[in-house]
Amino acid sequence: MESKRQQKYSKLIQKELGEIFQKEGRPIVDKAMVTVTRVLMSPDLGLAKINLSFLLADPAELIDKVDDNKSQIRKFLGRRIGKSVRVIPELAFFLDESAAYAQHMDAVISKLDIPEAPEEDEDDDENI
Template sequence: MITHEIKGYAFNSLNLYQLKSIMESKRQQKYSKLIQKEIGEIFQKEAKHLLGSTFVTISGVSMSPDLGVAKIYLSFLLDKDKVMFEKINEKKSEIRKHLGNRIGKSVRIVPELALFLDDSASYAQHMDKVISSLDIPEAPEEDEETED
């Protein structure tokens, strides 16, 4: 399991992404939605040179309590997603700069970006394949006995 540390916050790639709506305050949720929307628009309009024809989905954003770190979960519609993820991860300072230009006047600080590869779709496919390959015997049918 990969562990990252940014600004004293230690987290791994499976870190509470699924529980963010329960754990985050309304302020964090508001910033998460804003960051998700703006990063999506940056990928569509300003970072075409970075992505080429790759289709990237921002499947989720989770903010630290002090709003200093944004954990961004990306999913790709390609088999070579790890290569594209590394390319985007190398350019995250450029993406953060674009984000600052867009939201700089409405936030106190532009958060550090921590990018994660969201593999929940491939994991779901794997689990579906495992479940369908199980050899589960049929339950014996119960004979209904009628009383005379």
């Protein structure tokens, strides 16, 4: 479980990275819409694990492009939060596949052949 301090840094970095991808990071992601879905901080606040979700682009290609430019993204982050944190964390980007997993699970559940539950008689309840 994350400490309050880790949670505070996670929220700060999630907010700032979202703005970076909208403004300064536009040349990196082109026309794709990037959502920072989750940020997990290490206990020493030196590493941020960032889950990204993409729209209007190939996710595998874009995550590689973002990963190749993580030093530039870290520099943008340092300019934004450098006055309020001691150390700018190293960034590790991961593809967030929760939406795809949810669609997969929805498809699996809809294919299940679940019979209707029989209706219970009210007379059986009175005899107990």
